[in-house]
Amino acid sequence: DALRVRLFGKGGHGSRPETTIDPVVLAASTVMRLQTVVSREIAGGETAVVTVGSVRAGTKHNIIPDEAELQLNIRTYTPEVRTRVLAAVERIIRGEAATAGAEKEPEITEIDTFPVVINDADAVDRTMAAVSAVLGTERVVDPGQVTGSEDVGIFATAAPGQVPLCYWLFGGADADEVIAAQRAGTFERDIPSNHSPSFAPLVEPTLTTGVTALTTAALAWLDGGRPAR
Template sequence: MSDVARHDAVSPVLDRLNEIHPRLEALYKDLHAHPELSFAETRTAGVVAGELEKLGFEVTTKVGRTGVVGVLANGEGPRVLLRADFDALPVKEQTGLDYASQVSGTDPDGRQVPVMHACGHDMHVACLIGALDLLAGSREAWSGTVVAVFQPAEEVGSGAQAMVDDGLFDKAGTPDVVLGQHVAPIPTGMIGCHPGPALAATDALHVRMFGRGAHGSRPEAAIDPVVMAASTVMRLQTVVSREIAGGDTAVVTVGALNAGTKDNVIPDEAELKLNIRTYTPEVRATVLNAITRIVKAEAEAAGAERAPEITPIDTFPVLVNDPQAVERTTTALRAHFGEHAVVDRGPATGSEDCGVLATASGAPLCYWYFGGTDPAAFEKAEKNGTMGRDIPSNHSPSFAPLINPTLDIGVTAMTLAALTWLNPR
C-alpha cells in the first residue's frame, strides 16, 4: 500500500480522537486515583471489562487471576495482540495532583502500604481503551482480529506468564504480532523503539544473613550481622566493576538493608534485597554466581554459625524486539509523527514481561516508549544538568505523565501500530 493510500485509510480512524478524549481523560484520572497492587487489581479489572463490553468486545475476565482479555473479530485477517499492564506500586504519592492516590493496600507480606500508579500503567490502560474505541468505531477501515490484553502483575514480573499459564491463547487465539508501549520520562511527542534486546533481564533476590545477637555494649559476645551485611553491600559493588567486561552491561543494586530495632541491641540477622539487570545468559550467570560467592564468603569471614539464605523474589526475561516488526511498526509511526519524533534510544536497563506473550506464542514483538514529560521542562533540565533532580522517573513518588498531549499520542501510536498489522479494507 502506498503512503498516500495508507494515510487515507488511517485518517478516518483517528478522526474521533477529539470526541472521545474527555472520556479517556476522566478514565485516566479515575484509574490514577484508585491504584491497586499486583494481582489485587479487582476494581481496575472491573472498570476495564465494562469499557470493553461497551465497545462490543467479547470479554473474558480472571485470566491469570485478575487479567482481562477482549476479542473483536472483524473478518479475515491477522490476529493482532495489543497489551497494557494495569498494576500499581507500593509508593506514597507526592505529586500534589487533585486526583492523586490516597489509597493503601496489603502487600505480599501482609503489611498495609500506600499505593500509587508511579509507573504510568494507568496511562497505558487509558491509551489502549482509546485505541480500541477508535478501532471498534471504524471497522469498515480494517479486517482481522484485535486481541486486547490487560495484564496484571507486571511489577512483579509474573503477570504475563500467569495469563499464558491460564490458557490465554486458548481463549483468545494465537496472535500474529504482539504490540505494547510504555510511557517514559522523555519529552511528549517522542517515541523510542530499539530492535533486538531492548530491555534487560531482572533477577531480584532476598538475602538473609545470620549472626548472634548480644547487648550493644558487648560486641565480643555477638556475631554482628549488621557489619556482615554492610561488608557484603560494599563487596557487591565490585561485581560489575571487576568481574564484567567493559563491553558488557550489568547492574547490581542493593535496594534494601534491614537489621535490628534498637541502638544498643545487636540483632540476630540482617536482610538484603538485591536487583540485578543483565542482557545475556553468560553475564547473568557470572553476576549471580559472584553474588552467591560473596554473600557466603562474607558470612564465613564474619564467623557466622549459620549459612546465609538466598531466595529469588522476581525474575523478568530479556525483552527482545523483532527487528522486522520494529521496522514495519516504526515506519508507520514516523509517517504520522515525523521522522525525528521516532528514534532508537538504544537498549534500556529497565525490565518488562510483555515479551513473555511473544515468546510463548511464537509471535514477533514490537514494544516502544512514548514520552510523558513537558518538553520545555525536559530541555531546561537537560541544559542545566539536573535531569535526575527535576525530571521524575518511573517509580518516583513524583512521577505523573503530562496528560495532554501524552494521552492522545499514546492512543494514536497504539492505533497506528494496530492498523499497520491489520488488513486494510
C-alpha cells in the same frame, strides 16, 4: 533477576557487641562488596547492573538483631554475563558471612526472573513506521539498548518467530523542562525517572499521545499493514 537474601547473625545488647555476630555490619559489608561485581568482574564492553534496593534489619537502636535481609536486582544482556554475575553475587554473600563468623549459611532465594526483551526487527519497522506517520518522525527516537526489564519478553522467548515483539518506551515529561535540562547538562539530576517519588507525567499531551500511538500500532497490524486511518 531479583533475589532475597537473609543474613544470619547472633543477636544481643548494643552495649555488648562482643557477644554477638552483628548482621547489620555483615549486611553493610555485603552491600559494599557487591558494588565490585560490575566494576571488577565484568568486561568493560559488557553490561550489567547490580542494585541492592532494600536493606532491613533490627527494631531498636540498642539491640543487635539476629538477622538482616537484602533484596537485590540484577540486570544483564547475555546468558554468559548473567551466569557470571549471579555466581559472583552468591560467592560474595557467602564469603562475607563466613568472614563475619556467621554460624548459619545465608539463605538466597529467587524473587523473580525474566528473559532479555528482544524486539523483532520487522515488527519494529512495521509498528514504528505507522506511529511515525501519525505522530511525526521527530517524536519517535531509537534509545538503543536500555537496562529496564519487562516480563513481556517471555512471550517472544516462549514462541520465537511466532510472537513478533515490539516493545517501546513512552515519555511523559514536560518537553520544555527536558530540553532545558539537556542543554544545561542536568538531565539525570532534574528529570525524575520512573519509580522516583517525584515522577509525575503530564496528563496532556501524554494521555492523548499514548492512546494515539497504541491505537495506531494496533491498526497497523489489524488492518493488514495498511496505514492507519
